[in-house]
Amino acid sequence: MSSGSQKRKVTARIAINCTPAQKAAIMKKVEATGLSPSAMCLAILLDVPLPRRRVPTVNDEAMRAYLAATAAVKDVLRESLAELGKSGSNLNQIAYMLNANTAPPRIMNIIESAVQEHQVLVEKHKDAFNDLDELRTLAMQGMRLERARKLPDGGG
Numbered sequence: 001m002s003s004g005s006q007k008r009k010v011t012a013r014i015a016i017n018c019t020p021a022q023k024a025a026i027m028k029k030v031e032a033t034g035l036s037p038s039a040m041c042l043a044i045l046l047d048v049p050l051p052r053r054r055v056p057t058v059n060d061e062a063m064r065a066y067l068a069a070t071a072a073v074k075d076v077l078r079e080s081l082a083e084l085g086k087s088g089s090n091l092n093q094i095a096y097m098l099n100a101n102t103a104p105p106r107i108m109n110i111i112e113s114a115v116q117e118h119q120v121l122v123e124k125h126k127d128a129f130n131d132l133d134e135l136r137t138l139a140m141q142g143m144r145l146e147r148a149r150k151l152p153d154g155g156g
Contacts, residue, residue: 063143067136074132081125088118 018026030037033050043050095111 058142060143063139066139070132070135070139074129077125077128077132081122081129084118084122084125088115088122091115091118 026037030040033040035043035051039051042048091111091114095108095115098107098111
């Protein structure tokens with residue numbers, strides 16, 4: 001796509017007639033350069049070097065899909081974490097009620113164990129969120145949308 005200033009400068013037009021086969025051959029060569037048909041024709045006909053082609057460093061479409069997928073996973077984990085919070089609150093209430101009624105020690109051990117398991121799951125979810133944030137940062141850096149941060153070990 002040409003810039004606004006280029007559009008103002010380019011006012012003359014030349015059309016050429018060709019067969020469909022010739023057009024296909026021309027377009028194949030044009031696509032290989034990554035330039036517009038006009039830019040390639042002007043460069044060849046005026047005997048000037050072809051403009052430099054910007055080579056993408058990443059597959060933008062794939063990176064967008066990656067970012068969307070990680071966001072979706074994070075949303076699922078966020079919902080799961082909310083559910084774990086509710087169940088943990090319920091377990092704490094049960095433990096409190098059983099303790100208030102001087103429940104048998106065995107039941108208390110089972111409930112305390114369930115609360116500890118719940119806390120481990122919450123920590124695992126928090127770790128997963130941190131991992132997803134890092135993956136997102138790496139993808140943003142790969143797309144050159146975010147500058148790389150210095151790593152504590154002196155790398156990056």
